[in-house]
Amino acid sequence: MTSPAAFAATAVLLADPARAAMLTALLSGEALTASELARVAGIGAPAASAHLARLAEGGLIAVHPQGRHRYHRLASEEVAAMLETLGGLTEAVAPTRRWPHGEAFRTAQLCYDHLAGRLGVALHASLTGQGWIAPTGGGWVATEAGEAGLAAMGVDLEAARTARRFACDCMDWSERRAHLAGGLGREIAACCLRRHWLTRIPAEREGDPLARRRLCLTPEGARRLGEALGIAA
Amino acid sequence: MTSPAAFAATAVLLADPARAAMLTALLSGEALTASELARVAGIGAPAASAHLARLAEGGLIAVHPQGRHRYHRLASEEVAAMLETLGGLTEAVAPTRRWPHGEAFRTAQLCYDHLAGRLGVALHASLTGQGWIAPTGGGWVATEAGEAGLAAMGVDLEAARTARRFACDCMDWSERRAHLAGGLGREIAACCLRRHWLTRIPAEREGDPLARRRLCLTPEGARRLGEALGIAA
DNA sequence: CCTGTCCTTCGCTCCACGGCGAAGCGCCGA
DNA sequence: TCGGCGCTTCGCCGTGGAGCGAAGGACAGG
Known part of the structure; x- marks a missing residue:
């Protein structure tokens, strides 16, 4: 160190x-x-x-x-991961008494370039549970079933492979579990935004630094993610 | 957040x-x-x-x-994880030109209560590679083979289960890969220290904050960990 | 070319933080 | 009981950082 x-x-x-x-x-x-x-x-x-x-x-x-x-x-995404980690520790040692952004924020949010919050964590659990990704030395690889399923969803796996890390964990402190970062995490988020399964929310109060991260799960998105990954909204 | x-x-x-x-x-x-x-x-x-x-x-x-x-x-171990993350980011944005503690530090060190450095990362890779641990929603569980193998090594799995997290990742920034934290990580470290496979190194310079984390892999430890986990020293 | 916008630099004021010496409190062994 | 040790509190000093108004440089549209 x-x-x-x-x-x-x-x-x-x-x-x-x-x-x-x-x-x-x-x-x-x-x-x-x-x-x-x-x-x-x-x-x-x-x-x-x-x-x-x-x-x-x-x-x-x-x-x-x-x-x-x-x-x-x-x-870099290392900076993002560090901010998330420090933010999570801050919540641990000095909890926010009243969650200022409602449950909506926890539902779906961006962590720099990948999905976080309940949706991000559920996504991770679903990918491992369905055997679409498997552990490797430094993170995760996509299995054959995973490649097929993700491609069918519209995720750009070629683009995901160009990242320094294909898939790795990022600790989501709002849920206290990991969500998926790396190239795959980024491409899944991009796919969801591209297909309007998730949309960014115009900031209600421009000065609110957290509002920009919030995502809204559309009905179409709830349906498609429910089908492909078994995620209940 | x-x-x-x-x-x-x-x-x-x-x-x-x-x-x-x-x-x-x-x-x-x-x-x-x-x-x-x-x-x-x-x-x-x-x-x-x-x-x-x-x-x-x-x-x-x-x-x-x-x-x-x-x-x-x-x-808490969250504090430890956060320190490790911030330390790693510091290395990323302002690399230490001359690694002040020699390669020995990277070989084996403690990250609060579990193993870090090359040994810690290799341990993690070995556990997943041998199928002794498998991914679960928020971390890892021990498989049947894993329970048998770890118990045979002398790892106290009952004690490991008392932790809030049985096994989870902690990003090791000196190696840029994850090592194993949580109850299992702690008990593996405790077992290695108890059996003198790893020993603490008396601080050469009392004022050196990093020296206290350093561990020395003993010949016995190299042999035992090599046998059980295929880890080459 | 001119005016307006975005952003940076300069100079100033105010406040907070880090360190130490001295003093004091609590613990502990003789 | 007393002296010494570990540690905390108090008071002081020096330094550095945060903010703003004014001025200026670079860009861009008319």
Whole structure:
């Protein structure tokens, strides 16, 4: 592991409410501009700019200039996993008394580029239970039945294989069980969004960093996921 | 997930080199006194006391007074997992140029109460590869073959079952793959230490927070683990 | 070319945090 | 009972970080 000084330096990047709000918003997987992130964090443009510079220098986010707009994304899925882990620990040590986003949030949400929440966890359990994925040294592989079933659903397995990790676990702290990350997790999420089985929800309050992660399971999605994976909505 | 303010408050606890050093030392699984942690962190007793109070109030450590000594441990394995995750991310975004602890550290180490490093990762791969554990909704269960084999090794499966999680993954960032946590992970580590297949290494430099986690694989341990699990040392 | 927008930089103010020395409390062995 | 140890509390000092207003650079549409 790394030295305590380096460890603390990474933690410092997370140890500010404004930066935490921006990173949480970026867990939606979207690319957001500096102004959007300033609003999410409730601070002015100069402060947001300074924070974003530190996050970029620290390697947690990547910046994509596009004209006069500067779009920001999380730098990697490791950053997303770490945010999820720290968020989960925060819930463990200082539980949120009133779940501020209703049960809907727990039902389906995005964890950077893959499904999380009850749906994400149920998806994982269904894939293993049906024998569509099997354990391998560092994660999961798709079985023959799994490849057939997933392809039939419309999941792009070729694209999934281009990821550094085909399929691996990501601890979902809202459910305290694992959901599926990696290329397969990303392609399943993309497939669900593409086919409108899941839709993003327009943020009710633009400044709410969590709202951007929320997903709505459509009736069509409930039916199709129920058929293919035995997931009850 | 939790609010950004709560999230940042947890991160603040990690965002100081002295606190990070103490938490890293506690990843060894040992109970350490305030004086020992002050030395590990390189600060005086008053500063150490203040830091420990904050960590305890924040729910990351638990304090066990014993006479005039006050022993401290990590509060849970969730805290350990989170430290491992953040440490791993730190390595990802700001790699340690020179691995300060030699390859020995990577070979075998403790992650709070279970095995990590190459040995821990190899153990996980072997258990799944031999079919001694199989995936379940939230982690792993022992198969019949697994129960027989593990019991033959001397692993206390009854004790393993008392844990909140029988067996689950913990991401090992030094190897970038999962090792085994939960009750089974703990009991396997305990068995290896009890039978002197692995031994703790006296800290060369008392102030080194990582040294306490290091384990040495004994010749007997290499032989036994090789036989039972096909792990090459 | 000009105006407006997005975003960054500069300079300033205010506040919080980390460390230590001194003092004090509780425990413990002689 | 007393002296020493482990640890905490108090008070102080120094440093660093967060925010904003003003100004300025780069981009883009008319």
